[in-house]
Amino acid sequence: MITFLHVSKSFDSLKVLHDLSFHIAAGQIVGIVGPSGSGKTTILRLITGILAPDGGTVTVAEAAVGYVFQEPRLLPWRTALDNVAAPLRAQGLDKARARSVASHWLERMGLQGFERYHPAELSGGMAQRVSIARAFATEPSILVMDEPFSNMDATLKAALLGILQGIIKERDTTVVYVTHELTEALQLADRIVELNPGGGLRELDLSDRAAVAREWLATTLGDLQV
Amino acid sequence: MVSTTPHKGSRGAATRRTRLLFAVLGAAAILVGWWLLSLWVNPAIMASPADTARAIARLAWGDTLWIQLLITLKRLVLGLGIGVATGWVLGVLGGLEPRVRSFLEPLRWVGMTIPAVIIAVLAMLWFGLGDVTVIFMVTLIVIPTIYVNTVSGVLAIDRRLVEMGHVYRFSRRLLLTEVYLPGIASPAMAGLTLATGIAVRAVVLGEVLGAMDGIGHAFSRAMSYLETPELFAWIVVLLALMGLIEFGALRPLKRWAMRWRKAAE
Numbered sequence: 001m002i003t004f005l006h007v008s009k010s011f012d013s014l015k016v017l018h019d020l021s022f023h024i025a026a027g028q029i030v031g032i033v034g035p036s037g038s039g040k041t042t043i044l045r046l047i048t049g050i051l052a053p054d055g056g057t058v059t060v061a062e063a064a065v066g067y068v069f070q071e072p073r074l075l076p077w078r079t080a081l082d083n084v085a086a087p088l089r090a091q092g093l094d095k096a097r098a099r100s101v102a103s104h105w106l107e108r109m110g111l112q113g114f115e116r117y118h119p120a121e122l123s124g125g126m127a128q129r130v131s132i133a134r135a136f137a138t139e140p141s142i143l144v145m146d147e148p149f150s151n152m153d154a155t156l157k158a159a160l161l162g163i164l165q166g167i168i169k170e171r172d173t174t175v176v177y178v179t180h181e182l183t184e185a186l187q188l189a190d191r192i193v194e195l196n197p198g199g200g201l202r203e204l205d206l207s208d209r210a211a212v213a214r215e216w217l218a219t220t221l222g223d224l225q226v
Numbered sequence: 227m228v229s230t231t232p233h234k235g236s237r238g239a240a241t242r243r244t245r246l247l248f249a250v251l252g253a254a255a256i257l258v259g260w261w262l263l264s265l266w267v268n269p270a271i272m273a274s275p276a277d278t279a280r281a282i283a284r285l286a287w288g289d290t291l292w293i294q295l296l297i298t299l300k301r302l303v304l305g306l307g308i309g310v311a312t313g314w315v316l317g318v319l320g321g322l323e324p325r326v327r328s329f330l331e332p333l334r335w336v337g338m339t340i341p342a343v344i345i346a347v348l349a350m351l352w353f354g355l356g357d358v359t360v361i362f363m364v365t366l367i368v369i370p371t372i373y374v375n376t377v378s379g380v381l382a383i384d385r386r387l388v389e390m391g392h393v394y395r396f397s398r399r400l401l402l403t404e405v406y407l408p409g410i411a412s413p414a415m416a417g418l419t420l421a422t423g424i425a426v427r428a429v430v431l432g433e434v435l436g437a438m439d440g441i442g443h444a445f446s447r448a449m450s451y452l453e454t455p456e457l458f459a460w461i462v463v464l465l466a467l468m469g470l471i472e473f474g475a476l477r478p479l480k481r482w483a484m485r486w487r488k489a490a491e
Contacts, residue, residue, distance in 0.1 A: 048393050050389055050392065050393065065393065067390070067393045067394075069386070069390065071386070073386050073387060073389075073390040075387060075404060075405065075408070076486060076487075077408040077409075077411070077486040077487075078404070078408075078486070086394070086396070086400070086404055087394035087395075087396075089400060090394055090395050090396045090397060090400050091395075118486050120487075134394075138394065
């Protein structure tokens with residue numbers, strides 16, 4: 001579904017990815033973790049074609065792509081309903097049908113009653129749910145998510161993770177999910193790859209998820225007893 | 227299931243009423259100031275509000291006021307319409323494409339630098355006295371103002387929204403109607419308000435210099451014959467016309483174009 005072969009990418013003199021190769025099969029849910037500046041978002045932007053690699057090749061199967069950005073990126077002059085409907089109209093649906101589908105997805109995100117609200121009237125978490133509804137409404141074969149829960153409290157994050165798991169499984173969507181919280185990735189992903197600054201990549205062994213979580217917590221919390 | 231209950235707040239109607247009251251007080255202060263000044267100054271150079279009102283009534287009773295008003299309005303609407311449409315199209319193209327912007331930069335500079343009176347003289351030389359001269363002049367003066375506002379509006383559009391549109395494969399048309407046009411609505415409306423004021427001044431100047439009818443010509447004629455109350459009457463008519471355009475057309479249009487911002491307040 002997605003193949004990176006010896007991919008490198010720099011921004012001016014800053015080398016973000018170097019000789020990166022990996023493959024993601026159809027239907028896999030892949031979590032990408034790593035510190036800030038390790039190139040996580042750059043990978044997503046290469047997958048969606050927003051960026052082109054400096055070297056190597058990125059091959060992505062011809063498919064609809066949904067993108068949940070780090071910030072909601074909603075059109076401030078459109079209601080929540082029309083924000084979700086806009087990509088559907090780009091797919092050729094008429095306005096009424098697009099709105100009907102959009103309404104269904106807003107409801108699934110717990111936003112029934114907020115269809116006619118503008119983004120500035122919504123909280124950060126609600127706006128991000130609209131953004132998630134927009135991504136799923138297009139029925140993407142590939143869904144990329146860039147730290148989608150960074151604006152949400154723990155309770156809402158847990159509830160949404162549950163909803164997302166259900167939707168992703170029922171649709172067999174290929175998901176590439178960037179986060180800097182390994183515990184979040186452990187909950188959602190089939191595979192987790194860890195990026196290091198400079199472009200190095202390490203695939204984590206998920207046969208014992210609890211052990212991975214303990215190791216990560218120990219590294220994160222340092223000298224504190226876990 | 228994640229669930230949230232909708233709730234909307236109330237609006238500040240009292241604040242609006244207070245602002246309206248102060249605006250009315252400001253207008254009344256101008257009227258009182260004018261009246262006091264007219265008591266001290268020679269009536270040959272300063273008509274009183276009462277004399278001006280009588281002159282307006284006299285002009286409105288016959289056909290003069292309405293005919294001149296319609297002639298000026300026609301020139302204003304045509305000049306402004308052509309100028310705004312051209313300025314918006316060029317502004318969107320210039321904002322989207324740096325090469326177009328560079329190509330148009332010398333024209334923009336000439337348009338914004340050349341004095342209105344020179345445009346009027348050249349238009350008279352090329353088209354003689356009448357409609358074409360005045361409309362041409364208004365159009366030429368309006369275009370650079372609208373163009374500059376529109377270009378800066380397009381350049382200020384949030385690139386992340388454009389990127390979102392590309393990710394979701396928005397067509398050019400959808401990108402234009404969903405991202406670019408609503409995105410430039412605010413600077414475009416500011417440009418339109420500014421351009422309308424400039425256009426009214428330009429149409430009057432054009433009619434003073436290059437026409438045999440219209441409010442500008444009637445104003446010039448009243449000045450030549452020292453008919454001071456009539457001269458002041460035309461000034462008031464012009465202000466009324468501006469008020470009608472601003473409060474009857476521009477403000478409702480702005481409210482409509484920016485209704486999403488109102489909803490978010």
